Amino acid sequence: MSWISENYEKVAVGAAVLAATGLAYAGWSKLGSVELDFGSVPKGKPPESDPGVKNAGMVAKTKSSFQLKREWTKVEDEGRPVDLFTGIALFVNKNDQKKPVDPIDGAPIHPPIPNSWWLEYRIDPGFGDSPLRDADEDGFSNKDEFAAKTDPSNTKDFPALITKLTYIGDESVQWVLRPGFEAAGGSFTFTYGDGKAGNKVGAANPVPPGGIFFEKGPAMGRFKLLGSEKRRVMNEAIQAEEEITYVRVEDQKPNKKGDVYEIPASFRTADQRKHARFDRTAVLSLQALGLSGQEFRVEENTSFALPLGDGKKPYRMKEVTPERIVIEFTGGDGKVQTYDIMKGATGPAAP
Numbered sequence: 001m002s003w004i005s006e007n008y009e010k011v012a013v014g015a016a017v018l019a020a021t022g023l024a025y026a027g028w029s030k031l032g033s034v035e036l037d038f039g040s041v042p043k044g045k046p047p048e049s050d051p052g053v054k055n056a057g058m059v060a061k062t063k064s065s066f067q068l069k070r071e072w073t074k075v076e077d078e079g080r081p082v083d084l085f086t087g088i089a090l091f092v093n094k095n096d097q098k099k100p101v102d103p104i105d106g107a108p109i110h111p112p113i114p115n116s117w118w119l120e121y122r123i124d125p126g127f128g129d130s131p132l133r134d135a136d137e138d139g140f141s142n143k144d145e146f147a148a149k150t151d152p153s154n155t156k157d158f159p160a161l162i163t164k165l166t167y168i169g170d171e172s173v174q175w176v177l178r179p180g181f182e183a184a185g186g187s188f189t190f191t192y193g194d195g196k197a198g199n200k201v202g203a204a205n206p207v208p209p210g211g212i213f214f215e216k217g218p219a220m221g222r223f224k225l226l227g228s229e230k231r232r233v234m235n236e237a238i239q240a241e242e243e244i245t246y247v248r249v250e251d252q253k254p255n256k257k258g259d260v261y262e263i264p265a266s267f268r269t270a271d272q273r274k275h276a277r278f279d280r281t282a283v284l285s286l287q288a289l290g291l292s293g294q295e296f297r298v299e300e301n302t303s304f305a306l307p308l309g310d311g312k313k314p315y316r317m318k319e320v321t322p323e324r325i326v327i328e329f330t331g332g333d334g335k336v337q338t339y340d341i342m343k344g345a346t347g348p349a350a351p
Helices: 008-029 031-038 057-065 115-121 142-148
Strands: 075-077 080-082 091-093 096-101 165-182 188-193 198-201 223-235 240-251 260-264 277-286 295-299 315-320 324-330 336-342
Touching: 165 223, 165 240, 165 260, 165 324, 165 336, 188 223, 277 315
Parallel strands: none
Antiparallel strands: 075 080, 091 096, 165 188, 165 277, 188 198, 223 240, 240 260, 277 295, 315 324, 324 336
């Protein structure tokens, strides 16, 4: 057996030590060239691919600025306060763009509204249609609010709502009340019809003076017989006078209570249209407060509020016709104003 065979382990360890020593020397000898091979040791100006965060040092500086106490100081220009975020010459003359318009001491931007009004309510007058705009979106233009001396920036302060009331049309019920023949004690029979339903008081139970009728139906309890009288009137058909009995009836409907009708007894059926009357209701819309397009109805001779549901009812629907409505308004001072609104029109004018 040879010496190597007997000392194999010692030989293997020695060879490993020599190999490690050789590798260590090779690494040391190449140390100076690492920067050329890998660019790991930058010299001079860093290349564009520098992985560092640009301006990272500004973060700490920015954070520290938050600790500083900063206050806006109100400034003045010749005694006038100046908005810190705008200049003084906000507008220019459209005919001379080099000439600024002073919104305080200069001529009105939108006559007759003074410039001070826009500044007081912080409304932008910088649009050509600024007077027609609605800053608080309550349905009234800036011009409307200026004329009414209301706050154009407050949705709860606005001009009289009746100026935004539109008369859309009427819903009317035509009816005819016809007294029949006269019975004992000045009592009468009656018939009533409105085109959809009717009532009748027959000869078996005529209505006495002072009696309220009908007992049922659409006109139940609506009328009261006051009395009757005979008159001599000219009959144009025969060109001669004749005696006619006129019956006086008082309406008991809440919105018509007190209305008295004088109706000839037993008038001809052909004359029913001549003696017809109407229960009229106005169909309305309020073009303000976001209610535009929403219809509501008010009967003739009834009080109502604007908008509906408000506790006070200062308005009264005095008259309704297919062409117009007449409204009375009672102000806080007790004075009554009358307004006419034509069908399809918005905004009445006081007489």
